[in-house]
Amino acid sequence: MNNPALNTTKHTKGEATRAAILDAAVRLAAVEGFGALTIGALAERAGMSKSGLFAHFGSKDELQVATLDEAVRRYNEVAFLPALKAPRGLRRLRALANNWLQWVEASTLHSCPMVSAMHEFDDRPGVMREAIAEHMLRLNDEIMRGVQMTIESGEFEPDTDCEQFAFELFGIVATSYRSRNLFQDKRALVLADKALDRLINSCLAVA
């Protein structure tokens, strides 16, 4: 019990198990929705006992929120944070938009768990509704900040409406998902790029 090496190993193993459970959970939620994320269904899929899973997540709510947080963590890792490496202004704003459009492929998921969560919980008050609203509002704020920086860099007209831009950019992401997932249209990203160009061009500063 007092052997630090043993404790470290135990801790690492627990973390690895938790990560494996969350990986299965994110994939399940992306395809079948968060409603399918019960302790029982996930235990079966992860090849664990229900009691083993309960040791990591005490309730369905806790499991759902942890799964959403894991999806957001991946989004930040493969889409949001890499975009911040672009210089402030239009290049960063384009990177934020392009990485958002491509994040599902980059994360090797077939669908976006945040989109699933949004449609499942927007009508149902509770911890999941609060969690997804918080994540989407934070992303919306980041897009507005990106637009503000593009105004400050002189690339966008000073009267560009940051909120309107963020509102429309989400629309381009959403319609791109529909074309790809429902219509199985391979040109979804081409159409999305054209829409993004139209949106950006309408804000460009007249030199």
Add this chain to the structure above:
Amino acid sequence: MNNPALNTTKHTKGEATRAAILDAAVRLAAVEGFGALTIGALAERAGMSKSGLFAHFGSKDELQVATLDEAVRRYNEVAFLPALKAPRGLRRLRALANNWLQWVEASTLHSCPMVSAMHEFDDRPGVMREAIAEHMLRLNDEIMRGVQMTIESGEFEPDTDCEQFAFELFGIVATSYRSRNLFQDKRALVLADKALDRLINSCLAVA
């Protein structure tokens, strides 16, 4: 058994029961999704026996597809068909877009059952995936036809891309839903109108 009046009454009563079941089903699907639409859950909500419900819908699939078809019927009744009363060209195209943006309120639903169905089934092959894809593709075709008529009326530039317009219009509808339902933003329709104006203005024929 050979009394036609009796048969008519029986037929009408059956239709009324079916309509009442579908009304409960559309509301349930809009809020909790089509996954919640089991014969058992709906029987409880409609105050009927499971066997009574089975007499109308033989399976969960049949119930789900009938519910989706009923939602589409309402969409056509309150949104699509009224827009066709507007003269061909830009006025009709605007009516198609505005009625789409307002259809949930007009139908007294809180959410759109087609949006629910799309996100639940786009990843899951089967009759529901086929049904929602068919409905959404038909609506997409109608929007493209509306754009084509607006080119023919001389209001849009001849090189306007009908597919691109329909792609972007769906984005405006989708982001308007997110602002209204998830962000509970009362200005969702104002932002949507501005986005629609920007889209339309970019296609207008230079007189």
